[in-house]
């Protein structure tokens with residue numbers, strides 16, 4: 001990968017590469033356009049024939065507030081993604097998702113399962129950055145909060161090839177999740193530190209602490225990973241969901257953990 005400040009610098013590096021400076025590693029050169037815009041995650045279920053959108057989200061990949069510092073798996077997320085308007089969703093379906101699914105079926109390898117399209121949206125036009133065949137983390141947490149129990153019916157319909165008759169019943173709501181991570185993440189961090197304050201937290205269709213990297217030892221919850229807990233809440237507005245999520249975060253007593261305090265800042 002060549003990242004250069006000027007075109008001249010990039011050209012000089014490419015000259016070196018074609019000149020053999022990188023040996024075998026430089027035998028093939030891929031030049032990619034730098035995509036500008038706002039990134040969003042779009043989730044669809046596919047049963048090999050039919051495709052059903054099940055939600056949009058945006059995550060915060062940088063460890064630091066204001067989206068600064070090293071990349072992580074995701075320090076928080078919210079759903080829906082404001083940039084994914086009905087028009088953008090329709091374009092993504094008609095220009096990206098459906099043609100991909102149709103071509104896979106044509107090739108005799110129909111795709112069945114969850115498809116996570118990472119999109120870049122600029123001036124109302126979505127472009128595909130990548131496909132993942134899994135839910136996102138922490139996007140999954142906000143999607144599950146919004147879908148509730150119907151998630152099971154949708155996955156069941158997907159597995160049995162019945163998506164043509166499946167519908168998502170959307171509430172006009174918002175969900176937001178805050179990741180609590182071990183201090184030091186995404187670098188090295190301590191394991192086995194004790195987390196307190198979880199017992200009194202609400203657990204209902206508006207509030208949920210998802211455990212991502214914990215275990216129970218001698219009656220105590222301890223941290224076993226980098227990203228450890230997801231304080232997730234649902235509300236009538238994104239602000240309400242955010243306030244509820246941070247109210248849960250503030251009840252957690254974990255001196256060895258940290259979180260970003262600005263999840264959702266762009267959308268808000």
Ligand code: GLY
Nearest residue numbers: 073074136137138
């Ligand atoms: N949060 C990004 C991902 O799951 O790939």
